[in-house]
Amino acid sequence: MFLTLNGDHSVLGKKRTQPLPCDAFLGEPYFRFFEYDEFQHFSSHRMKTLEMYPDNLPLGIDKEYYMYLCSLHSVEADLYRSNKTTREFNFPEEESRKGLFLTR
Numbered sequence: 001m002f003l004t005l006n007g008d009h010s011v012l013g014k015k016r017t018q019p020l021p022c023d024a025f026l027g028e029p030y031f032r033f034f035e036y037d038e039f040q041h042f043s044s045h046r047m048k049t050l051e052m053y054p055d056n057l058p059l060g061i062d063k064e065y066y067m068y069l070c071s072l073h074s075v076e077a078d079l080y081r082s083n084k085t086t087r088e089f090n091f092p093e094e095e096s097r098k099g100l101f102l103t104r
Contacts, residue, residue, distance in 0.1 A: 001052050005045055011088045040080045042066075042073035
């Protein structure tokens with residue numbers, strides 16, 4: 001998936017391991033981390049990733065509903081992401097803005 005989305009594998013290998021913050025933690029008896037996905041998570045790139053998941057992969061989300069949310073929010077999310085490139089994923093700005101022009 002990483003390479004299909006044009007990730008730079010040489011950069012990924014240089015990243016250091018660090019704890020990721022979460023939005024909330026539910027203690028006993030659940031012991032669950034909670035992450036709230038804001039609009040920017042519902043990008044066209046997330047949709048591509050979900051499309052690559054095997055059908056029999058057990059998920060903690062409703063994949064079809066998440067993909068539906070991506071279809072609703074991808075233009076706005078892609079525009080937001082175009083200004084927040086990362087070292088391992090440097091998506092071209094024109095690719096992220098392409099959807100904006102198609103909807104006007």
